[in-house]
Amino acid sequence: MPERTVYLDHAATTPMVPAAIEAMTEHLRDVGNASSLHASGRRARRVVEESRETIASVLGCRPGEVVFTSGGTEADNLALKGVAWSRRDADPRRVRVLASAVEHHAVLDPLHWLETADGFEVSLVPVDAAGRVDLDALRAAVERDPSSIALVSVMWANNEVGTVQPVAEVVELCSPYGVPVHTDAIQAVGAVPVDFAASGVDTLALTGHKIGGPYGVGALLARRELAITALVHGGGQERDIRSGTIDVPAIAGFAAAVELAVKSQGEYAERVGALRDRLVRGVLEVAPDAILNGAAPGSADGRLPGNAHFSFPGCEGDALLMLLDAQGIECSTGSACSAGVPQPSHVLIAMGASDEVARASLRFSLGHSTTPADVDTLVAALGPCVERARAAGGLGG
Structure with missing residues (x-):
């Protein structure tokens, strides 16, 4: 067995930071439903609302525009289906x-469902x-008949190859x-600058474990004036568009992670970007x-600082x-979901x-716990592994 694990899959999930662990564990023993009116419920509600304010303050939105979900997939589904239906x-x-x-399958698969099960017409740019x-292709698709468009979805940065998308230009094209x-x-959050209001987008998905x-x-960050149809119905929590009992400890940990990631983004990008460049050279x-x-x-x-995606x-x-x-x-080999x-x-x-x-590709994704030794260990092992993979009968190498 190897003496140590070199973890280079931070784009799939990244280790929890101490600040998030502390914030989460602080509330694991607490009792109280954040929707209850008694003292325990009000204490839980205060944790949720303070977390909402923390996220809003670092991501450039109003607290009322932060809708808590179970993660990125639900946030994407709520935006795509909820906005399209409305x-x-x-x-x-x-x-x-x-x-x-x-797009990630958390976007492509809901769109496929909207097309095959609900009569929408989906076009991939x-x-x-x-x-x-391709902004010219997007412009042509929009201008062909803008009155028929429910919405446009373009990810901020790609999860596989790390390319940062021209979100501002997309918004400029669509807003007229x-x-x-x-x-x-x-x-993108924590890796590159992300500001909801300044970007001009109407909805934005993020998740804790990245x-x-x-x-x-x-x-899901969602503009208050934007109508969104609920996917899940029940108690009407989260602006009546996302029902379900709120996970107070997880939200506290999530808010702590978001705050730390955004505030340290510049230092993170410089340090991890240098490690990524070292990895690419090696x-x-x-x-x-x-x-x-x-x-x-x-x-x-633009490319995410922690992304190095190769085909061999x-x-x-x-x-x-x-x-x-x-x-x-x-x-x-790419997206963990596939x-x-x-x-x-x-x-x-x-x-x-x-x-x-495409089938001969690997994604090395670095994060806050990556060290120079991790990069050097990969480089030292890679050459012999590539030779063995080819000798074993690769793809016509």
Whole structure:
């Protein structure tokens, strides 16, 4: 067994930070439903509202615009379905939804459901070779018939290849027509500057476990004036658009993680970005034919500081992952939500990669606990693992 684990899968989930653990555990023994009127309920409600104010203060929104959810997937579903339904109810012509072709499945799958089960027309906007949405194609799709559009969804940053999307330009393009914009910012918060009000988006999804917070809690930031139809009905908690008993300890931990991640974003990006650059240089030294996917580090297009996504021609990505895992090095073939599914990455395919190159890819994602030794351990082990993966019968290498 390896002496130590090198964890390079922070984009899937990242270790909880002490501040979040302390905030969460402080309230685990407390009793009181935040919807109850007695003293215990009011104490719980105070924790929730203070957490809401904390998140709002660092992400540039009003407290009433923070809607707590069970995580990013629910936040994306609430935005997409809830806004689409409300817009169509207000005007039956609004049945079109536009999204980038590289969205996370938490966006693509709800859109597929809206199309196949509920009569909406979904159009996926192409991206360039770096994974950046084609603004000209989006503009053409919007201008073709803006009155028929329910909403547009473009993620803030891609979870697989790390490319930062031109969200401000998307909003600028849509706003003259009154078309609401949703953004999945789950990978972006804490990694790059994120300001809800300044961005101009109408809804924004984030989650706790990507930024050092607990699992099972997240939020949708949603403009108060935007009508959203509820997905879950019950007690009417969270603005009547997200019913369910509020998880007070998790929300406290989530708020602590969000505050720390946003306030330390600049230092984090500098330190982790330098480690990422060290990793990229090392990988290309030991595997010169490796292909770095996504925007170039330091490019004008922008890339998440902790993301290094490579294709290794002639290797099966899953086989290479397991060889590294045997050395105590943990990474990913892409999105954790599609891990184990024997199909090429839809992100790389949309970027123009062949099926073979897409299946030969690995994502190394760094985070707050990553050290230079972690990077050096990966680089030292990678060359022999690539050779073994190719010798074992890769993809025509």
